[in-house]
Amino acid sequence: MQAPMNRPPGTLVLLRHAQSLWNLENRFSGWADMDLSEGGIAEAHRAGRLLRDHGLRFDRAFVSPLKRATQTLDIVRAELGQDKLPATVDWHLNERHYGALQGLDKAETAARYGAEQFQRWRRGYRDTPPPLAPNDPRHPRFDARYADLPTERLPATESLEDTERRVVAYWRQAIVPHLERGETVLVVSHGNTLRALVKHLRGMSESEVERLEIPTGVPLVYEYRAPAIVKSYRPGLENPLET
Numbered sequence: 675m676q677a678p679m680n681r682p683p684g685t686l687v688l689l690r691h692a693q694s695l696w697n698l699e700n701r702f703s704g705w706a707d708m709d710l711s712e713g714g715i716a717e718a719h720r721a722g723r724l725l726r727d728h729g730l731r732f733d734r735a736f737v738s739p740l741k742r743a744t745q746t747l748d749i750v751r752a753e754l755g756q757d758k759l760p761a762t763v764d765w766h767l768n769e770r771h772y773g774a775l776q777g778l779d780k781a782e783t784a785a786r787y788g789a790e791q792f793q794r795w796r797r798g799y800r801d802t803p804p805p806l807a808p809n810d811p812r813h814p815r816f817d818a819r820y821a822d823l824p825t826e827r828l829p830a831t832e833s834l835e836d837t838e839r840r841v842v843a844y845w846r847q848a849i850v851p852h853l854e855r856g857e858t859v860l861v862v863s864h865g866n867t868l869r870a871l872v873k874h875l876r877g878m879s880e881s882e883v884e885r886l887e888i889p890t891g892v893p894l895v896y897e898y899r900a901p902a903i904v905k906s907y908r909p910g911l912e913n914p915l916e917t
Contacts (some may be wrong), residue, residue: 681856681899682856683853683856683897683898683904684852684853684856684857684859684897684898684899685730685853685859685896686849686853686857686858686859686861686866686895686896686897687725687730687858687859687860687861687893687894687896688861688863688872688888688894688896689721689860689861689862689863689891689892689893689894690718690741690743690859690862690863690864690888690890690891691710691714691716691740691745691862691863691864691891692710692713692715692721692742692746692890693711693713693714693717693890693891694709694710694711694742695709695710695711695714696777697714697890698711699779701777701778701779702772702775702776702777702778702780702783703742703769703772703864704769704770704773704775704776704777705768705769705771705776705814706777706812707740707742709741709742709745710741710742710746713862714742714890714891715745715749716748717890717891718745718749718777719749719753719890721750721891722749722750722751722752722907723753723907724893724909724910725750725753725754725781725893726753726755728860728909728910730754730895731754731858732754732756732858732859732860733852733858733859734759734760734761734762734852734859735747735751735759735761735762735860735861735862736754736761736764736849736859736860736861736862736863737758737761737762737763737764737767737861737862737863738763738764738765738767738768738862738864739763739768739819740769743767743862743863744862744881746862747780747862750860759860760799762848764848765819765820765823766840766844767841767861767864767879768864769863769865769866769868770832770833770834770836770861770864770866771814771829771830771831771832772795772803772831773802773804773805773806773830773831773832774803774805774806775803775804776806777811777812778779780792780796796856797834797836797884798833798881798884799833799834799880799884800835802832802833802836804831805831806831807830807900814829815828822885834845834869834870837870838871838873841863841870841871842870842871842874845871845874849861850900852860853898853900854900864907865887865888865890868888869883869886870883872886873886875896875903875906892908894906894908895907895908
């Protein structure tokens with residue numbers, strides 16, 4: 675059901691977590707869990723102050739269970755003075771699973787497999803990295819956070835297309851209803867997860883999303899009236915990204 679046109683649009687803020695230790699080390703992160711770097715902590719504080727200075731107050735947040743996202747959210751909530759902002763933690767907002775590439779140095783991977791294959795794995799829409807073996811300790815079936823999920827639902831690798839499928843399903847089921855009520859919603863997630871969601875929101879092509887970069891710690895603000903985006907912008911920049 676579409677929201678009535680006389681109802682004010684909801685406001686959606688997408689925020690990629692701030693710089694993590696593996697971002698700093700230039701390693702494939704995927705579903706691996708690591709803390710923010712010192713620079714990332716400062717970056718998260720800047721993002722929170724930017725949102726506060728632009729008068730944004732939130733009704734609800736959504737975040738992945740990975741520490742680099744939850745730590746970013748905690749810092750942003752503190753900067754906003756909204757420490758008790760309700761937050762839904764859900765694995766559907768996890769980063770794309772990079773399979774056997776998880777934890778590898780990106781430069782070394784490019785040198786080993788060649789720049790073309792590396793780029794297809796890293797930015798291609800349909801390309802899937804080599805999967806983790808079922809007995810690989812990095813496999814999410816060994817992570818207690820996913821113990822309640824059937825093993826067949828836990829990926830051993832994902833393409834961006836796979837990531838889009840899971841995040842858009844969650845977007846429609848869990849997030850859109852809040853926006854249709856005119857609420858202001860913060861989503862703290864990961865680079866590829868947000869690339870997939872932005873592709874859906876903007877109606878981007880596969881080739882366009884392959885060139886899309888979501889920087890760490892930079893809020894993207896969308897005004898949403900079902901079923902589409904009304905306007906989007908980055909706080910601190912005068913010109914909207916689209917209208």
